[in-house]
Amino acid sequence: MNKPLAERLRPKTLDDYLSQKHLLGKDGPLRTQLKNNVVPSLILWGPPGVGKTTLANIIAHETQRPFYTLSAINSGVKEVREVIQSAKRQEGLFTTQNPILFIDEIHRFSKSQQDSLLGAVEKGWVTLIGATTENPSFEVIPALLSRCQVYTLEPFGKADLLALLQKAIQTDELLSKKDIQLKETDALLRLSGGDARKLLNIFELLITSENSDKIVITNALVTQKVQQNTVRYDKAGDQHYDIISAFIKSIRGSDPNAAVYWLARMIEGGEDVKFIARRLIILASEDIGLANPTALIMANNTFQAVNTVGFPESRIILSQCTIYLATSPKSNSCYEAINQAQHLVQQTGDLSVPLPIRNAPTKLMKDLGYGEHYQYAHHYKDHFVAQEFLPEAIQATTLFKPGANKREENIRQFLKTRWKDKYRY
Numbered sequence: 001m002n003k004p005l006a007e008r009l010r011p012k013t014l015d016d017y018l019s020q021k022h023l024l025g026k027d028g029p030l031r032t033q034l035k036n037n038v039v040p041s042l043i044l045w046g047p048p049g050v051g052k053t054t055l056a057n058i059i060a061h062e063t064q065r066p067f068y069t070l071s072a073i074n075s076g077v078k079e080v081r082e083v084i085q086s087a088k089r090q091e092g093l094f095t096t097q098n099p100i101l102f103i104d105e106i107h108r109f110s111k112s113q114q115d116s117l118l119g120a121v122e123k124g125w126v127t128l129i130g131a132t133t134e135n136p137s138f139e140v141i142p143a144l145l146s147r148c149q150v151y152t153l154e155p156f157g158k159a160d161l162l163a164l165l166q167k168a169i170q171t172d173e174l175l176s177k178k179d180i181q182l183k184e185t186d187a188l189l190r191l192s193g194g195d196a197r198k199l200l201n202i203f204e205l206l207i208t209s210e211n212s213d214k215i216v217i218t219n220a221l222v223t224q225k226v227q228q229n230t231v232r233y234d235k236a237g238d239q240h241y242d243i244i245s246a247f248i249k250s251i252r253g254s255d256p257n258a259a260v261y262w263l264a265r266m267i268e269g270g271e272d273v274k275f276i277a278r279r280l281i282i283l284a285s286e287d288i289g290l291a292n293p294t295a296l297i298m299a300n301n302t303f304q305a306v307n308t309v310g311f312p313e314s315r316i317i318l319s320q321c322t323i324y325l326a327t328s329p330k331s332n333s334c335y336e337a338i339n340q341a342q343h344l345v346q347q348t349g350d351l352s353v354p355l356p357i358r359n360a361p362t363k364l365m366k367d368l369g370y371g372e373h374y375q376y377a378h379h380y381k382d383h384f385v386a387q388e389f390l391p392e393a394i395q396a397t398t399l400f401k402p403g404a405n406k407r408e409e410n411i412r413q414f415l416k417t418r419w420k421d422k423y424r425y
Contacts, residue, residue: 046153049195052131072108106130107139187222291331331403351391
């Protein structure tokens with residue numbers, strides 16, 4: 001049996017599919033659509049090894065549709081058009097079941113390649129299923145994205161991965177003949193990085209490397225058998241997430257030397273420069289914010305610049321932005337404020353907007369008191385007048401707390417001067 005374990009265990013039906021209950025559970029939107037034999041064009045977005053390709057195959061099997069597949073790595077406009085022409089020829093045979101075209105790593109398609117799909121998707125010659133590990137909002141052209149539903153696949157949890165190992169031990173034709181005990185699994189799970197395919201590949205390597213039919217899986221055994229190349233940067237696996245994490249944490253920790261080192265690791269590994277630049281934009285707001293508002297402008301301009309310049313020169317621009325952000329004062333006050341505000345909304349539900357600050361475009365609304373007693377700030381000294389803007393039930397709540405830095409100390413004093421007793425910091 002030459003098939004790898006991951007392929008042997010590949011689910012064939014929805015009931016065998018692991019996890020993604022938010023999509024495929026009893027009332028999940030995708031399961032509901034499949035029950036009704038309705039399959040829209042869609043994008044499956046999620047990390048490596050969570051079953052995007054498997055799910056596309058299951059959808060085709062469950063709906064009994066012709067299935068075409070392309071990989072964006074080795075396919076171009078020519079291959080896309082050939083598949084579309086083949087699908088059009090099927091149209092007369094499958095009038096209500098238009099073929100499915102699955103494109104793996106669709107984020108690697110250029111704009112012209114994605115443009116070549118538009119007509120076929122719009123006219124219904126094919127139902128497109130694209131798989132991507134990158135945010136489709138950035139990597140899929142708006143015209144194509146607007147014609148697709150985006151479904152986010154969640155990373156596997158520990159329970160999911162352990163269940164997968166147990167399934168392999170109990171049901172696989174080869175493994176079920178051995179006495180395999182999972183004594184320790186932390187090393188296995190850590191090395192897989194949540195990637196089910198990688199987990200099964202490592203597991204199979206362990207089993208086949210042991211001559212005995214009785215095998216006890218321990219952390220020591222995994223570490224001994226699985227050789228790691230710590231220098232190699234795997235931009236499709238756990239190294240991708242570990243190194244971007246190290247990069248972000250180094251900037252957050254104000255260490256420009258470490259930040260530039262991890263940046264170099266990503267550049268040398270062939271990481272997408274736009275991915276790095278997007279993370280810098282997020283960090284500029286999450287970790288610097290009001291301590292230095294220019295940081296967000298710098299990061300956003302960096303994203304625009306690397307798009308314009310391209311590689312390899314964009315490395316210099318990324319280095320400049322990285323060092324600027326690493327040496328900038330830090331504050332997460334905006335991040336904490338929106339987190340607390342969302343938590344409050346989840347706890348308190350849809351509280352009514354106070355009447356004075358409601359919109360009153362009609363006479364009826366005015367008669368009902370909408371907008372009554374609203375005080376227009378610009379009519380008062382310093383363009384300020386104390387009035388209540390929060391719903392009555394949460395009027396005493398403070399969500400934004402300025403950080404301990406020069407800029408936000410000024411904000412703190414501004415708020416204390418204006419609001420006196422309301423903002424006590």
